[in-house]
Amino acid sequence: MSLSPGDDVAGRLVGDERPPPDVVIETDADRLARAVAQALVARLAAAQVVHGTASVVLTGGGIGTAVLEHVARLAAEPVRETVDWAAVDVWWGDERFVPADDDERNEKVARQALLDAVGADPARVHPMPPSDGDFAEPEDAAAWYADQLATATGDDGQVPRFDVLLLGIGPEGHVASIFPDSAAVRDERPVVAVRDCPKPPPTRISLGLAAINAAEEVWLVVSGEGKALAVAEALSGADPVDLPAAGVRGVRATRWLLDRAAAGGLPPR
Numbered sequence: 559m560s561l562s563p564g565d566d567v568a569g570r571l572v573g574d575e576r577p578p579p580d581v582v583i584e585t586d587a588d589r590l591a592r593a594v595a596q597a598l599v600a601r602l603a604a605a606q607v608v609h610g611t612a613s614v615v616l617t618g619g620g621i622g623t624a625v626l627e628h629v630a631r632l633a634a635e636p637v638r639e640t641v642d643w644a645a646v647d648v649w650w651g652d653e654r655f656v657p658a659d660d661d662e663r664n665e666k667v668a669r670q671a672l673l674d675a676v677g678a679d680p681a682r683v684h685p686m687p688p689s690d691g692d693f694a695e696p697e698d699a700a701a702w703y704a705d706q707l708a709t710a711t712g713d714d715g716q717v718p719r720f721d722v723l724l725l726g727i728g729p730e731g732h733v734a735s736i737f738p739d740s741a742a743v744r745d746e747r748p749v750v751a752v753r754d755c756p757k758p759p760p761t762r763i764s765l766g767l768a769a770i771n772a773a774e775e776v777w778l779v780v781s782g783e784g785k786a787l788a789v790a791e792a793l794s795g796a797d798p799v800d801l802p803a804a805g806v807r808g809v810r811a812t813r814w815l816l817d818r819a820a821a822g823g824l825p826p827r
């Protein structure tokens with residue numbers, strides 16, 4: 559049997575022929591968030607049919623939170639494609655290293671927007687540590703989270719199956735807490751500590767690009783004209799060191815999910 563790049567052998571793609579990014583454009587931010595929520599529910603439900611469980615990696619930020627709020631609304635509609643949220647593993651792409659009850663915590667925002675409403679299994683919700691928890695230093699917290707990921711993998715991998723990994727991007731092209739020309743963008747470890755982050759709060763924990771790119775599907779959800787240049791540069795082959803969003807590529811899919819304003823720098827379709 560001859561194999562060619564992109565063939566699926568025992569669940570792993572031969573070579574590193576990953577599908578190119580695809581782009582979906584919605585008219586405005588609210589339609590985008592709703593469309594992403596509907597797609598996310600469908601994708602997680604499908605993963606549960608195949609695997610019995612599903613896994614999602616959440617992001618912080620405005621549009622990422624708006625997606626979660628729409629997912630919660632969908633979950634409240636009785637006749638919908640349902641996700642068994644007690645069988646969904648929830649991870650984070652990044653987190654602010656602040657006290658657990660700080661409003662800046664992505665975990666706190668996600669619990670308020672979605673997780674508390676859908677009955678997620680606490681044993682399957684995996685927050686990154688806060689600054690007032692077991693670890694005084696973000697480097698120790700990052701190492702612990704990497705161990706959590708490795709333990710959940712069940713084989714010799716570094717991260718478990720991520721069915722969908724959600725990302726926002728910044729105007730300069732950051733994803734998670736990985737900023738241009740930073741130590742994090744060059745760090746090959748699965749989880750890194752970030753100090754002096756240009757986006758406050760300054761101290762964070764983040765998946766590294768290697769862990770992000772281990773996801774089955776990576777969805778970059780982007781709204782607003784302030785991101786249009788970063789989107790255009792990322793999709794036209796920028797150097798990931800200069801623009802980390804350009805270095806994002808899921809194993810089976812990379813989806814750029816944009817509103818018209820964020821797509822404003824792309825060539826006409």
Ligand SMILES: O=C(O)[C@H](O)[C@@H](O)[C@H](O)[C@H](O)COP(=O)(O)O
Binds near residue numbers: 654757
């Ligand atoms: O913790 C964070 O701040 C986020 O993970 C960050 O990566 C965010 O997704 C982008 O900065 C986009 O944020 P907005 O959608 O609010 O612009």
